[in-house]
Amino acid sequence: MSLSGAPLVVVGAGVAGLSVALAAAPRRVLLLSRGHGGLDGSSALAQGGIAAALGPDDSPALHAADTLAAGAHHNAREAVHLLTAQAPAAIAWLARQGVPFDREHGGWALGREGGHGHARILHAGGDASGRALVLALAAAVRRAGHVEWREGVEVEALLLRDGHVAGVRVRADDGTDALVEASAVVLASGGLGALFAATTNPATVDGAGLALALAAGARARDIEFVQFHPTALAADETACRLPLVTEALRGAGAVLRDRDGRPLMRGVHPQGDLAPRDIVSRRVWQARHTGAGAFLHAQHLGDGFAAQFPTVFAACMAHGIDPRREPIPVTPAAHFHMGGVAVDLDGRSSLPGLYAVGEVACSGVHGANRLASNSLLEGVVFGRRVGARLGAALPSAPARGPWREVARAPAAAPAALARLRRLFWESAGPLRDGAGLRAALAQLRDDEELRASWQGALAGELLTAALARTASLGAHFRCDADDMRAATA
Template sequence: MPSRLAGSTPAGLKLASPKLAGQPVIAGGGLAGLSVALHMDGPCIVLTPTPLGTDTASSLAQGGIAAALGPGDSPALHAADTLAAGAGLCDPDVVRAMTEAAPNAVQQLADWGVAFDRRTDGSFDLHLEAAHSHPRIAHGWGDRSGAAIMDALIRRIRETPRITVLEGASLEAVHAPEGRVEGVWIRHGGHDSYLPTGACVIASGGVGALYTEATSPRGNTGRGLAVAIRAGAALGDMEFVQFHPTALDTGRAGQRPLISEAVRGAGAVLIDETGARFTEELAPRDVVARAIAAHRRAGHRVFLDARLALGAKFAAHFPGITQVCRAEGIDPATMPIPVAPAVHYHMGGIAVDGHGRSTLAGLWACGEAACTGLHGANRLASNSLLEAFVTGRNVAGDIANHPLSTTHSPALSPPTLHQPPLHQHGDVGRLMSAEAGLLRDEAGLTRLLNALAPRVATDDHALIGALIAQAAWRRRESRGSHWRSDFPQTGLPQRFRQGPETMAALCRMSEEFV
């Protein structure tokens, strides 16, 4: 019997439905959200604004999942690479737990039907990516690993009758009047409905679409983070926005195709229009991204050249990348690929502990929407799908251990939604890219705060942008993905949290921040 898939009609959700009231609500249809749902041992509801499996960063992921699966490798070596990339801000306990869980996670996904690519002896075909000391990236469908994983999990979701999927539905707000979740508002088919529940999981992805050029889906604007902080939860590490060095340079604004780090791992080199190399291709992402940006500012174009390393074998190794390149008139086997940095991942998010619990009772977060401490100031390549799956599993286990949090009597009538209509201004992307991009300084961040802070009460995009700007303004050093041209040195390691009091201060345009 398949899972219940509700379409985009408003009749899909009722206030006092005995079947839905009290069930955990999972906001997000990517790998993290599906992992929570599949690891639950009881009924739950998955909200996805688009048809299941579409418009998610998980489905777009190319590289795969990092895990110590090959000879000579170990979770300890994987942890050491993760800590090094994180530039002093990773939580070592979280890193240790995640890297130790990685081999089992890959095996569990394989057992669930994920078609990982294998060698002739049946072992995992492992790729090498930047800042990894060993080949440890398990991948599927060539360079379409995220799609391979999501395909298997969506099939499993559809075969699980206890999971209700509401397509065309989004989380609008969380009701937590006494510091504990009591229910959620859901927009479904153009109508807002209230659902009593004591357990909400935000797995809604990152913030990349707040910038003009990003590899992220257009829906990744940090909306789940805005819902969380408006309800009373704290956010962490908001200033750390990772730029991928090699997005396809289409010359257009908006979502850009990714040229996977695995292409450089396979031997491709970065050159300019003269054919000269100018940086170390397998350095950490922030280093390579800044090198490319600096070379472009100096008037050069930048290309990823795989002609010698792969040539005619490129399409067999990277069929998805070949397809998107050919759509732009580029044959990677015979032509260099034009590339430029683009926003790719957010290390910050809803501050959670090792169980995925936020600072608001009854609210959990996982995947890119969460700030777990795994990534520190700069995510190591291919740790994101790993984190999404494992943290989803952890959240499901924690909810199962807190049965009272999911047992809730339906209210006789929904509480009032004390939230004004959220107006979103089209210039946020331009402002974010100009002032909170790869290179930042006090003057630019101050301009950004002055532009966005007056809007935060009525605009979720402005709220998240202002929180990123405020955290970046406060961090007067350069570390990992956060680079201040006016403070190029690295200071003492410290992590910042922002809660509702920060949002209130932004609303007041406090002199402390601007």
């Protein structure tokens, strides 16, 4: 195989992968995705919107300050400042690609979300922002002459030559395999929420790209940091993806209560039901584990519920719950992965020729906890940057040695995967402790099927990182942290 003229290969067609593909023009791009139309990842499910300092009293510096506070100052400051400084230009670019952002009073409609000191959240189609972004970017990719998009394929292996990542092996829906040369490979394969029993992420967001990068020897960063959303619909916990019950409902006066009607957040935090996500998640987790139960009461919205929250209303009704008349059972759920493949500001991983962008990557921009509506922004800002850099100049001269394939381990069978998701949720969920993490690692080691799977290997990496971080920070909460301090004092 010769690398001359090989395309830039982009794995994943959420906001991050689509942005890379568009920005790399005129370089030839081969875009690979499991699903179709870019709609199978988390991007299309995003409800809240995308953040940018566009309001009259706002600035990228204020947006950066809020991002750092949310991230418990564990963030990489340079990445944060780049993100917030580039946000207004990213919005203008998205509008040029045809994203129909909602408008009011002749300008963008700017909403406010938890953790943001100013109104700076743009949305499109009300609570269908992510879908609007994906549809516009996917249409722009289909029009672009430089991108070939192969859908319904699974990237199963990286091909290396002289230590450079220079291709991938893909399996198509019909079971056929193909080797594809690449001038460079960009992973834009999303997070890993689907490895947890309770998650808001779709089944395709399972950490496969991260597992592949780790198998090839790329360095990971901060993989113990997972954000849990406090309120997913708990109607059918065997389902792979739980519908999100948006925070905006609590903003509109809905209250979390146990099954006897006692308010769950009273006396827990001065902001009550609107306390930061990690605090509410832990309270809901505890209430469910003690048997008290957790329910969101939004009956006061009455018939206005359907008009104000159409997505949540439809999800509740589909599960036989009428939120106008009865409380909504809720559970915390894995929502966003702050950690991932360690990259610099240009998406470069520690492996030559391998890049990562979007949720699979960790530039350190989110620190220990992501600020709401910053992840679509991350995909667009860093996606455009990485695409433009690789479009302008290839990473290095083509390698010439023999090819070496690095595949991830086989996938776990459905029953083993279900065991892993339950184990992962109980041990590495919103509340963690050393004993639980050690027991989970031992269970993984003793489970032959899981031990041999790539999902088991990835879960083992995360459990090990969570065990090593003995103090609580951001979304990583160790309930044994005080005991440990006392024991080592």
